[in-house]
Amino acid sequence: MSVQDSIKGFGVTFKQFLKSPETIDYPDQKTPVWPRFRGRHRLWLHDNGLEKCVGCSLCAAACPADCIRVVAEENTAENRVSAGERYAKIYEINMLRCIFCGYCEVACPFDAITLEAEYELSEPSRIAEIYDKDMLLAPSPKPVPIRTEPSGRQ
Amino acid sequence: MTDYAPVDLERGEQVEFDLNGRRVHAPPGTMLVDAAHANGVEIPIFCYEPRIGPPLGACRMCLVEVEGMRGLQTACSTPVSQDMVVHTKSDLAVDGQDGVLELILANHPLDCPVCDKGGECPLQDRTFRFGPGDSRFLEHKRHFPKPLDLSSLIALDRERCISCFRCVRFSQEVAEDGLLTFQERGGDSEITTFTGGAYEGRFTGNIVDICPVGALTSIPYRFVARPWDVTNTESVCGTCPVGCNVELTTREGRVQRVSGREDPNWIHEEGWLCDKCRYAFPAAWSPDRLTTPLIRDGGTTREVSIEEAVAAASVLLARENARPGIVVGPEATVEEGFLAQKIAAASGDAPIQQLGIPAATLAPIRALPPAELADLDGAPLIVEVGGDPANQQAIVELRIRKALRHGARLVMVGSRPHALTGLGEWHETAPGQIAETVGRLADDIKGTEGVIFVWDEQSLAQEPDAVPVLAELMAEVENAKQLELGAHINGAGLRALGLPADGVLEAAEAGDIGTLVCLLADPLSAPGASRWDAALGKTGPLVVIATHASELTDAANVVIPASMATEHEGTLVSMNGRAQRLRPGQEPPDGAAPGWQILVAIAHRLHTDVARSPSTILRTAVTERSALTGLSYKEMGRLGMRLRRPSPASANGAHAPREPAGEGLRLVTTRRIFGDGFAARSDALEHVRQPADVVISPAEASRLGLEDGDRARLVSEHGECVLPVRVSEAHQDGVAFAAVGVPGAGVERLLPADDGPVRVQLSRA
Numbered sequence: 001m002s003v004q005d006s007i008k009g010f011g012v013t014f015k016q017f018l019k020s021p022e023t024i025d026y027p028d029q030k031t032p033v034w035p036r037f038r039g040r041h042r043l044w045l046h047d048n049g050l051e052k053c054v055g056c057s058l059c060a061a062a063c064p065a066d067c068i069r070v071v072a073e074e075n076t077a078e079n080r081v082s083a084g085e086r087y088a089k090i091y092e093i094n095m096l097r098c099i100f101c102g103y104c105e106v107a108c109p110f111d112a113i114t115l116e117a118e119y120e121l122s123e124p125s126r127i128a129e130i131y132d133k134d135m136l137l138a139p140s141p142k143p144v145p146i147r148t149e150p151s152g153r154q
Numbered sequence: 155m156t157d158y159a160p161v162d163l164e165r166g167e168q169v170e171f172d173l174n175g176r177r178v179h180a181p182p183g184t185m186l187v188d189a190a191h192a193n194g195v196e197i198p199i200f201c202y203e204p205r206i207g208p209p210l211g212a213c214r215m216c217l218v219e220v221e222g223m224r225g226l227q228t229a230c231s232t233p234v235s236q237d238m239v240v241h242t243k244s245d246l247a248v249d250g251q252d253g254v255l256e257l258i259l260a261n262h263p264l265d266c267p268v269c270d271k272g273g274e275c276p277l278q279d280r281t282f283r284f285g286p287g288d289s290r291f292l293e294h295k296r297h298f299p300k301p302l303d304l305s306s307l308i309a310l311d312r313e314r315c316i317s318c319f320r321c322v323r324f325s326q327e328v329a330e331d332g333l334l335t336f337q338e339r340g341g342d343s344e345i346t347t348f349t350g351g352a353y354e355g356r357f358t359g360n361i362v363d364i365c366p367v368g369a370l371t372s373i374p375y376r377f378v379a380r381p382w383d384v385t386n387t388e389s390v391c392g393t394c395p396v397g398c399n400v401e402l403t404t405r406e407g408r409v410q411r412v413s414g415r416e417d418p419n420w421i422h423e424e425g426w427l428c429d430k431c432r433y434a435f436p437a438a439w440s441p442d443r444l445t446t447p448l449i450r451d452g453g454t455t456r457e458v459s460i461e462e463a464v465a466a467a468s469v470l471l472a473r474e475n476a477r478p479g480i481v482v483g484p485e486a487t488v489e490e491g492f493l494a495q496k497i498a499a500a501s502g503d504a505p506i507q508q509l510g511i512p513a514a515t516l517a518p519i520r521a522l523p524p525a526e527l528a529d530l531d532g533a534p535l536i537v538e539v540g541g542d543p544a545n546q547q548a549i550v551e552l553r554i555r556k557a558l559r560h561g562a563r564l565v566m567v568g569s570r571p572h573a574l575t576g577l578g579e580w581h582e583t584a585p586g587q588i589a590e591t592v593g594r595l596a597d598d599i600k601g602t603e604g605v606i607f608v609w610d611e612q613s614l615a616q617e618p619d620a621v622p623v624l625a626e627l628m629a630e631v632e633n634a635k636q637l638e639l640g641a642h643i644n645g646a647g648l649r650a651l652g653l654p655a656d657g658v659l660e661a662a663e664a665g666d667i668g669t670l671v672c673l674l675a676d677p678l679s680a681p682g683a684s685r686w687d688a689a690l691g692k693t694g695p696l697v698v699i700a701t702h703a704s705e706l707t708d709a710a711n712v713v714i715p716a717s718m719a720t721e722h723e724g725t726l727v728s729m730n731g732r733a734q735r736l737r738p739g740q741e742p743p744d745g746a747a748p749g750w751q752i753l754v755a756i757a758h759r760l761h762t763d764v765a766r767s768p769s770t771i772l773r774t775a776v777t778e779r780s781a782l783t784g785l786s787y788k789e790m791g792r793l794g795m796r797l798r799r800p801s802p803a804s805a806n807g808a809h810a811p812r813e814p815a816g817e818g819l820r821l822v823t824t825r826r827i828f829g830d831g832f833a834a835r836s837d838a839l840e841h842v843r844q845p846a847d848v849v850i851s852p853a854e855a856s857r858l859g860l861e862d863g864d865r866a867r868l869v870s871e872h873g874e875c876v877l878p879v880r881v882s883e884a885h886q887d888g889v890a891f892a893a894v895g896v897p898g899a900g901v902e903r904l905l906p907a908d909d910g911p912v913r914v915q916l917s918r919a
Contacts, residue, residue: 057380
């Protein structure tokens with residue numbers, strides 16, 4: 001190994017000193033994801049506060065991992081939950097089973113369910129991995145930045 | 155369920171015709187839809203329902219092109235003929251079908267996601283397969299407030315109705331209640347009842363099954379499940395002795411729906427069910443369901459585990475001087491009855507009996523060829539003796555109505571007017587006079603070939619003198635068959651095991667029973683309740699294996715909760731000798747277990763070697779009981795099999811007339827279709843259930859000084875009870891009519907233990 005080679009090598013190293021680092025300071029900082037990233041599910045409300053989901057269970061039918069459980073009930077005048085005749089009394093997704101294929105989103109006739117950017121889905125127990133309707137209706141507790149600029153990597 | 159009629163391509167005369175360029179054949183007169191279906195070509199239909207009757211051609215969905223006929227033809231109402239050339243997939247035919255679907259969908263709301271029919275909807279399926287794919291209609295669809303309660307069981311969504319008339323035709327032509335109709339015209343057409351009131355009857359649930367869209371849906375099943383969420387189990391209805399084939403729909407570990415099952419050749423119930431069968435299943439969650447095993451010792455009651463309860467029962471059976479007696483109830487399966495016999499045999503040949511009607515005197519009739527329900531269809535003459543099929547074996551009523559539409563003559567002999575009495579020749583007979591009336595009609599009946607005799611087990615057991623008369627008459631008629639109107643759910647199955655209908659009671663009264671075991675039997679609400687009540691005072695510890703709480707379980711020393719018919723495996727034998735498989739649609743509640751498991755556990759503790767699964771138990775039973783020869787789960791398959799050998803019958807009993815002792819009116823009993831057993835405990839049937847009452851004629855009412863609505867005390871030589879009075883012009887003098895099986899009514903206390911004839915005295919209570 002000649003001196004020349006060493007200079008060449010250190011040259012590469014010095015060049016990298018001038019660039020901003022590729023590593024991300026996780027968990028203080030999160031990797032931004034692409035807009036079409038499929039992460040944690042979210043159930044949506046209409047503008048008037050009613051749930052978009054009518055408990056039709058089509059998502060459960062489409063789900064290849066069989067991770068969605070929907071138990072429907074009828075809306076009454078006193079207790080109107082959704083815009084249709086029925087609503088989902090129970091809406092559960094087993095996140096351990098989910099393969100994030102997004103078929104539920106495709107199947108939904110009311111755009112009630114979407115797959116969002118959040119990917120931090122570890123929980124302290126298996127039972128806690130079954131997300132219920134209240135969890136799914138709430139805005140993402142661990143928001144993730146969405147990537148907009150093109151990637152430098154291949 | 156397929157909507158096409160069975161077609162026999164093998165036997166009989168056949169005509170050849172061209173179907174989509176293929177040479178096929180079918181019997182002459184077969185409708186094109188059925189002939190095509192039998193030959194593997196599906197023509198879409200909505201209104202066609204061959205079980206209802208002749209086609210109507212209301213929906214126009216089945217348009218096909220028939221060469222030589224102008225325009226398109228409705229295949230549902232066009233019979234095949236020799237050398238006909240039919241195209242179901244030609245451009246013209248497809249264009250016609252597309253157009254009809256576009257029109258049908260013009261007013262159909264696309265609320266499939268909230269519709270209970272979604273996923274099992276013929277309109278969805280056929281639109282997908284035969285529809286145009288889009289619609290040119292931009293106009294607003296019609297709107298109605300929805301849903302409307304057609305009854306406490308059925309919801310009507312008028313927006314979804316496609317005016318196929320199936321439900322209306324069912325009501326008019328099958329159930330013949332004539333309640334449903336269409337009102338208004340065109341786009342405003344809507345289903346309603348003539349009276350404007352609720353659509354209530356014995357068969358209303360069938361309109362939900364036959365509705366090709368989601369216009370009629372079941373209220374107990376409303377929004378409960380989608381077809382992909384459920385598992386379906388083929389089973390048998392365990393609420394009456396007819397034994398209809400049912401499908402149990404299970405979701406979330408619970409049976410949520412009972413629906414009719416396809417009956418391929420229309421041999422049995424044709425897929426129709428009565429509402430009792432359809433809506434009795436919620437009895438599994440009634441508040442009085444037993445879910446905790448109990449041991450009562452002296453004054454204390456302990457809640458225990460089922461193992462402890464079984465152990466306690468076994469100790470009571472095995473202890474010194476136990477002298478056990480076992481009573482088997484009518485709901486017990488063949489397997490359970492057999493295990494009970496094994497336990498009785500292991501306990502020193504202990505007496506064992508079922509709570510049924512003694513079979514000895516009825517043997518001469520039972521020995522004659524039995525009929526399937528389908529035999530009624532083509533019968534020229536049906537002779538009905540005794541009974542009340544409308545309340546006790548409802549599907550038989552439906553089938554007799556069908557036979558009448560096919561031109562059968564109906565002769566009825568009996569003392570209780572029922573739903574069919576207005577439809578045929580009704581020979582009202584005073585109790586005890588059946589023999590005489592049948593004898594009088596004999597010459598008239600003899601001349602006809604292929605008569606079906608429909609006879610009531612209880613009525614003829616009460617009038618043994620009519621048995622030889624009837625048996626002789628049947629023997630004289632060519633190709634006569636008999637259809638028994640059985641009184642008890644699995645009475646025929648328990649009879650095939652050789653279980654007598656007496657023995658334990660007599661032994662108990664003599665003080666010879668130490669430990670009494672009641673297996674799915676409640677002697678305190680069975681005929682002879684008063685005698686049983688007294689006899690229970692002379693027996694030792696009482697072990698009760700039961701599904702629901704009762705007076706008996708309140709008095710029991712050991713209570714073991716058992717499973718219902720929707721919760722266990724087993725075999726039930728229908729009243730006409732068809733053995734069928736029960737399959738569980740749900741688990742029994744925690745704390746309860748299937749009856750056979752409880753009995754196997756007891757048998758093992760008694761060191762008796764018995765098989766450990768229902769199928770092997772049945773296999774042992776078949777080898778040991780000749781009446782069950784050939785029976786196996788495999789042979790029974792989906793639709794059951796007929797028992798090949800008659801049940802063992804002891805020597806023919808004496809056929810002398812039976813005259814009840816005492817004074818007063820003769821008591822004639824029946825059941826209430828929604829009033830007994832599981833139906834009485836189902837919250838779904840709450841609004842259609844009728845209360846118990848005693849019915850007397852106006853003449854008797856004035857003689858006794860009673861009026862409609864009064865409360866009367868009924869006293870017989872066996873016991874007494876109090877019932878509200880109903881006065882009816884249709885009922886004969888000299889007889890009081892009451893229903894057994896209604897919880898709390900206590901009519902059973904008036905009756906002798908063999909359900910024999912009895913007289914009652916009425917007075918104002």
